Amino acid sequence: MKAKLNQYTPEIEPHMQSHLAAIVEAVYQKYGYDFRQYSEAHIKRRIMNRMAMSGLEDISQMPSKILNDEEFAFKLLQDLSITVTEMFRDPGFYRSLRENVIPILRTYPFIKIWHAGCSTGEEAYSMAIILQEEGLYDRTAIYATDFNQRALNRAKEGIFSNKLMKEYTANYQLSGGKESFSDYYTSNYDHVIMNQSLKKNIVWANHNLVTDSVFAEVHLILCRNVLIYFERELQNKTQKLFYDSLINGGILCLGAKEGLRFTDLYEKYIELDKKQRIFKKKY
Ligand SMILES: C[S@@+](CC[C@H](N)C(=O)[O-])C[C@H]1O[C@@H](n2cnc3c(N)ncnc32)[C@H](O)[C@@H]1O
Structure with missing residues (x-):
């Protein structure tokens, strides 16, 4: 976003760009969360949304509100970290994972998987279920990370609304x-609790893809529906982090609207499933 701030884009006028820049700078200076290279459209949408709910009269008041009102800043941070997720989100992706990725994982004596941007954990639980069904869970460590501690706390609890189960079952x-x-959870009034047997090999950890470095050397990375919020330069930087974290022959899974084609690392992967955005790091 920093680089684009000097350019006029038809979508976001220069004066608005400078307000947005001042706001993300205030968040960074005071709280250390770096949104300076997130997509402007995303930042603007979330900031205007918070603006509408805040009672502030003018967007120019927001930086000082962020610096002086921690509760307000926390709400904005939650807004900027979109945590929408589901179990077996994009079922076709998980079908391909079973068909194309599980056979590769099966060849390793011990498997390490990194869910980067795991939100409230549904993606990691989905993976744990597949691994259990494929007889691989006992030799797997799942690292599920996010920079949103509130989402991570919920993920760790593994408690989800009962209302979602119909959709998740279909997925x-x-x-x-x-x-x-339904064998994978226990129902309790309006919510369900995921089985302890699914949680036992999942390590939940706070990790920021923008400011933190390589997390572990892993066989499989899922980073789905996260990079879509990043500008090109930050996507490249994050892709480098993933490349460095994967073993040779390791697998990278991105979201339905994300890809490698426009990144510096496109040549270093082969496409295992083009439609489902599954890539294999070349040896
Ligand atoms: C839309 S959710 C995607 C969740 C899940 N991967 C999925 O596809 O359903 C995006 C997640 O990325 C996280 N995220 C955004 N920026 C991040 C960063 N810099 N470091 C770590 N996580 C980040 C957000 O907190 C949020 O939980």
């Missing part, structure tokens, strides 16, 4: 699920 079945989805 699970479409993704090639082999059991009864």
Whole structure:
């Protein structure tokens, strides 16, 4: 975003760009969260949304509000970190994971998986279910990371609304699920609790893709629906982090609207499944 701030874009006028820049700078200076290279459209949408709810009269008041009102800043941070997720999100992706990635993972004596930007954990639980069904979970460590501690705390609890289970069950079945989805949780009034057996090999950790370095050397990385919020330069930087974290022959999974084609590392992967955005690091 920094680089683009000097340019006029038809979508965002220069005076608005400078307000947005002042706001993300205040967040960075005071709290250390760096949104300076997130997509301007995303930043603007979230800031205007917070503006509408805040009672502030003018956007120029926001930087000082951020510096002086921690509660307000916390709400804005939550807004900027979009945590929307689901179990077996994009079932076709998980079907492909079973068909194309599991056979590769099976060849390793011990498997390490990194979910970068795991939000409230649904993606990591989906992975744990697949690994259990494929008989691989006991030799796997899942590292599930996010920079949103509130989302991570919820992920760790593994408690989800009962209302979502119908949709998640349908996703699970479409993704090639082999059991009864309800076997994986216990219902309790309006919520469900995921089985302890799914949680046992998941390590939840706070990690910021913008400011933190390589997390671990892993066989598989899922970073889905996160890079979509990053400008090109930051996407490149994050892709370098993933490349350095993967073993040779390791697998990278991106979201439905994300890709490698416009990054510096495109040549260093082969496409395992073009449609489902699954890539294999070349040896
Ligand atoms: C839309 S959710 C995607 C969740 C899940 N991967 C999925 O596809 O359903 C995006 C997540 O990325 C996280 N995120 C955004 N920027 C991040 C950063 N710099 N470092 C770590 N996580 C980040 C957000 O907190 C949020 O939980």
